[in-house]
Amino acid sequence: MLIDGQIALVTGGGSGLGAATARQLAAKGAKVAILDFDIDRASAVAAEIGGIAVQADVSDEAAVSAAIDSAVAQLGGVPRIAVSCAGIGMAARIVGREGKLSFDVFEKTLKVNLFGTYNVMSHAARRMAELEPMADGERGIIINTASVAFEDGQLGQAAYAASKGAIASMCLPAARELAQSGIRVMAIAPGLFQTPMMEGLPPEISAKNTANIPFPTRLGAPEEYALLAEQIVTNPFLNGTTIRLDGAVRLPPR
Template structure:
């Protein structure tokens, strides 16, 4: 699918991987809508790229539906390309100090990361089904964001790894379900990237983390995530799988 002229929705587009993705697609000539829980950040990036901003908690199915309606109205059509980057990275042991349990962390992480991705994918796919097919039969492409933690989850990452594992696991069945409509579904599992969460770490901690990445021995750049998302959108034979984007890193136990 050619990116130029297409309507694109990026969730979590107010910062990090999502902001880089929104900028990249806009640079390729797409009309971009940014959906973010923080409307101010979404508006800042949208203003920079000539896009539109909508607010929603991705864990709220009704709010997602309303946000997609508004984004489609402002873009002039339902998005043909959706990149789901919204997510949180809470950490907690399953059983912590003094026997404290962490179900609250588990529930919140899955609600945002996994349920949120499912909500956006569901609402977006339903709207894509109603679009006219392009010359090659495509109607849309959905790119979800997993994490290398779905395979290499570290101590304290049970909730995060489970949420990202669910995103990876639903990629193939979703692609199979939507294939008859010409809608592709892919997932990217990024490794250690230079996002606001990582940038908040002390410099010596970041340096140690980067030293464990085989090549290139550095944190990933958000633009590199955006490049892969754009390639997935333009390559019509990519469907139903999860790509690791990680510099060959494998996360240690802690």
């Protein structure tokens, strides 16, 4: 799909991977709607790229539907490109000190990461399916964000790994289902990237993780995620799979 002239929806576009993706798509000529819980950050990025910002909690199904309707009304059309970058990275042991359980962390992580991604994919796909197909029959592309933790989850990442593993696992069945509507579904599994989530880690943990990246031995740049998203959009034969973007890293147990 050619990006120029298309309408794109990016969740979590107020910072990190989402902001880089919104900038990349806009630079290639897309009209971009940023959907984010933090409307101030989203508005700042939208103003920078000539897009729009819509506030919503992706874990709220009704809010996602209303937000996409708002984006459609403001941009004058249904997005053919939807990229889900919204997510959280809470860490907790399954059974912590003194037997403390962490179901609250598990529940919130899945609501935002997994249910949020599913909500956006569902509502975007329903609207895309009503569009006229392009010359090659394609109506849209949905890109979801998993994580290398879906295969390499570390100690304390049971909730995060479960949420990202589900995103990776639903990629193929979603692509198979939506193929009849000419909609592709892909997932990107980033490794260790320079994002607000990583910046919240203690320096010694960040340094240890970075040292495990074979090459290049550094954190990934959000712009590199955005570049892969662009390449997925423009390559029509990419469908139904999860791509690791990680510098060949395999995370250690802790």
